[in-house]
Amino acid sequence: GAVVSQHPSRVICKSGTSVKIECRSLDFQATTMFWYRQFPKKSLMLMATSNEGSKATYEQGVEKDKFLINHASLTLSTLTVTSAHPEDSSFYICSASNGRAPEQYFGPGTRLTVT
């Protein structure tokens, strides 16, 4: 299957700082990328849908000014958690689609810990 990477895999930051997470499709062009959040032993919760060159579509209850998403190219989307708080600590996972096939490929995830 196709490869999606995320960077960093783990990050620890202090309250009030901002953290950027990158999601890259390595061997295909991703017209659409999705950002999910996963709490321990829970399922994935979709945060937003990101289309290349346009604004992200956020799910209900997700603050767009807090979770900034940029999809500037067909291989890269970024999620920036601004003014992080301990309750933002979570596992963030992205997925990518080429827009033509039904497969969605997931990155390995980023573990964010806010102290």
Place this chain on the structure above:
Amino acid sequence: GEDVEQSLFLSVREGDSSVINCTYTDSSSTYLYWYKQEPGAGLQLLTYIFSNMDMKQDQRLTVLLNKKDKHLSLRIADTQTGDSAIYFCAETPTGTASKLTFGTGTRLQVTL
């Protein structure tokens, strides 16, 4: 909204078959997926099935879809210890490049 349910836990012995079940409520589901997640890792796409199919087989994996009952299952033949993981079913109403609704996940434990 859409709802996707799975049993939380399944334990099988190595060499036996595992059957993981999933029920969903969205009658407009177009594609249904099975993903595997190992501890601390992302999701690995195992297989998917189009809603006009009843069955799909891929090596040790068999997916059965009962659209009338909105029931999806994943059978793993000759289960191995490396199959121990959490398995998520997911559905999407429109197919390509559309958001997935995930089930609650089933933890599969394979014992010797």
